[in-house]
Amino acid sequence: MTSFPYKLIATDLDGTLLRSDETVSQRTRDALAAATAAGAAHIVVTGRSVPWTRHILDDLGYDGLAVCGQGAQVYHAGEHRLLTSVTLDRQLAGLALSKLEAEVGPLALAAARDGLDGDVLVSPGYRVQEGPLPYVPYEDPADLWSAPLNKVYVQHPELDDDALAQAARRTVGGLVDVVVAGAGIVEILPLGLSKATGLSLAARRLGVKAADTIAFGDMPNDIPMFAWAHHGVAMANAHDDLKAVAHEVTASNEHDGIAVVLEELLRTA
DSSP states (O other): OOOHHHHHEEHHHHHHHHTTOOOOOOOHHHHHHHHHHHHEEEEEEEEOHHHHHHHHHHHHTOSSEEEEEEGGGETTTTTTTTEEEBBBBBHHHHHHHHHHHHHOOEEEEEEEESSOOOOOOEOOOOOOOOSSSOEEEOOSSSHHTTSOOEEEEOOSSSOHHHHHHHHHHHHHHTEEEEEEEEEEEEEEEETTTHHHHHHHHHHHHHHGGGGGGEEEEEEEEHHHHHHHHHHHEETOOOOHHHHHHHHEEEOGGGHHHHHHHHHHHHHHH
């Protein structure tokens, strides 16, 4: 088989590799298998922490590295082992949330605890998306800060995702990073952390450079990954902010957008 033009294929999960029912189509599986057979490595780069990602990787038969938790975690899927993990400074995060609430009013909160089996804690009023992902409700605010965290999720009763993220960056952008990772998902992260930082760590372990990488995504949290990779491909369903910085736009996640691009690259390799 002819060689593939990229050594690394980085794919987001939700809204990108996964369809709305959280499955990967056979066409996309086949295209990824053909690309890896032609010499590329596939790496999942997701905002989900490891406990919310592991079952998908296992279903795919994925045994390589994955970047989880918005770049906070590099996970070896084949060995079910966490290789690196970055945690959020809880004192700094608490200060940031206090400043943000002083600016925009009360927030509903959730948080992802660190580790292979870290729980996602959810406060009263936080709108959890329907689906199979497990979470633990909490009542006492002290419970949120009782163990190391990778990220905190914030929601506002009136502000939409983009407006809340803009207010957070304006108010506490010097303390933490803020990303929009999906509908109803605004996240507070350690300052300087992004999918690009996690991807660069994983790529270094694989001996691959940014110049050898094609990346696929759909949300603003994929912007740093696109900036790092040689070629960024936004899905048709992507946020306008990501489309604005993408090198190209493919079909939607529901219509095998990843496969469309990979099949064309394989044909012309």
